[in-house]
Every structure is written in structure tokens, then in C-alpha cells.
Amino acid sequence: MRLLTFTPPTGGAPRLGAETGDHVLDLTALADHTGAPLPHDLLGLVQAGPAALDAVRRLLEGDRPAHAVHRTVDVRLAAPFRPGKIIGVGLNYVEHVEESSRSLDTDKELPPRPVLFSKPATAVTGPGAPILHNADLTTQLDWECELAVVIGRTAHRVGEDEAYDHIFGFSIVNDISARDQRRSGQWFFSKGQDSYAPFGPVVVTADEIPDPMALDLSLRVNGVTKQKSNTRHMLFPIARLIADISSGVTLEPGDVIATGSPSGVGAGMVPPEFLAPGDTVEATVELIGTLTNPVVDAR
16 A cells, blocks of 8 residues: 555645556545544554554455545645654665765664664654755755655564564655764764755555565656665665664654665765755656655745
8 A cells, every 4th residue: 555644735734545557546534424434644654553454455455435536636745654763774785885985974884783863853844845955054055865754663672684573664755964063973963953854755564565676766856866776786775784783772653764875976976066055856766656855045
């Protein structure tokens, strides 16, 4: 299933939906129509567990009253939900390790364990929403297309062999970074400012992604491809990431892991390239879609 959060053409509060072809089905309206108990937002659905997903499947197999069906082009998508935790993974593609050591003064040796950092939930923004460029804070605003893992079951000290049992689904995060706001090697302010975590456009349930370690991903700025790779090139695969993080940090339903960026970031270009107001950024992951955001002047 392709689940999302949207505002219908008539406006109002965001609603829980499912994308089918070129239409969005209003799951909230379908549940109200049938009397089926269903959370009214995607975070609640993730947290409700497998029974809630089964209820969604039954709704999608049933009647679809006209008021519950919208053309995708007529609705406005929002970020799927606000995660409890966003855990970023740095230096998780070998070629990105090399370009970072050259352009960002990071270690040139491959990290022996995943490099982790966090983004606050306030950094989340949705499809079509602006990435804020504040020239008082940065002149080096950069992009990073990443596969996002949405946790669906509490994970505490889980092994790699059981890691996938804790995944609800997958999405896209664009790990926006102000490269000149790293502070004594710490990345929180560099990566955690408002709008620095575009998220979406949908969450695809795990059963729809046969092999998340074999997905093409790419990023374009103003239509020009800057990143192009495949998740198979991750240094630490998804199962290892979940096992490593959960060894000391409990992962809860609705947490998101941004699994790292391939090479091709702006800081690694010769000469370096950075985002400016007026730019448009498109992050694409195979089987999930494209997350598009404009860059605007925040001052």
C-alpha cells in the first residue's frame, strides 16, 4: 500500500489516504462510511499495528463512494507524519566517504560502525513545501537523497536476522545540510534546522518493496541530475543499522531512519555547488516516488 497524508480539494484538516494509480482514496471517509474503526492519521495507523493495516486492506477492497475518491492532482500532500525520532546515518556509501573526506574534512577511512546523528521533528516538511534558505545562517545549503525506513514495531536490542520484522515501510528523506554550521564536529544544527528534513511523498508498506537493498535513488536540482546510485552500495545495510541503533536506543513505531546519502552532494562538486532561493530539488527512490521541494528565502 501507498499511504499518505493529504488535504482534499475542498480544504480542511489533513486526512489519511492511500494512493491508487492516479487517485487518492480518503481512508478516513471510507472508515466513516463503513463504520470501521481506523486511526485518522498515518502516525496512528503505524502505531496501531498489523490489525489496522488489515482494516485498511479491507477498505480498499470494498465500495468506494464518490466523496472518498480524489484525483491526485487535485489534492495537496503533506509530510506523511511527524516522526517521534529521526535518526540520520552519515557516511553510509563508500564513494560519499571519499568525497566527504576531501570536501568536509571527515575521516578518509571507512567507519567501523554506523555514524549516527539526529534531526528534530520540527525539521520535517512535506512534498512541495519550501526548504528555507537563511543567508544569515548559511551560504552552503546542501542536498542528500536518502531512503527512509519507517519503524512499525518497537525494536530493542534486536539482531540483524529479525530487524526487518520491525519495519512498517519506506519513504524518502532529503537530508538538507548547512555545511558551514557544523560546530566542533557536531551536526545537529547543521542538519536540524526547520525544513531540513523534507519527508514523503508517501510511505510504501514493507510488503510492496521486495528488496529495499536494491533500489535506485537519484536527486536533481533544477532538472540536472546530481546524485545517482543504488541502495546496494550502502556500507551498512538496513538490518545492520536497525541492530546497531537498537543496541542502545529503543526504536518505536513511527520513528524514521534516514539511511544515508550516496555521493554527488553539492559540497563534493568541483567547484562546490549549493542551493539558493529559486532552486527546485527532486529526490527520487525507485518504487516510492519523487519528493519535490522549492528553495525559498527565509529572511
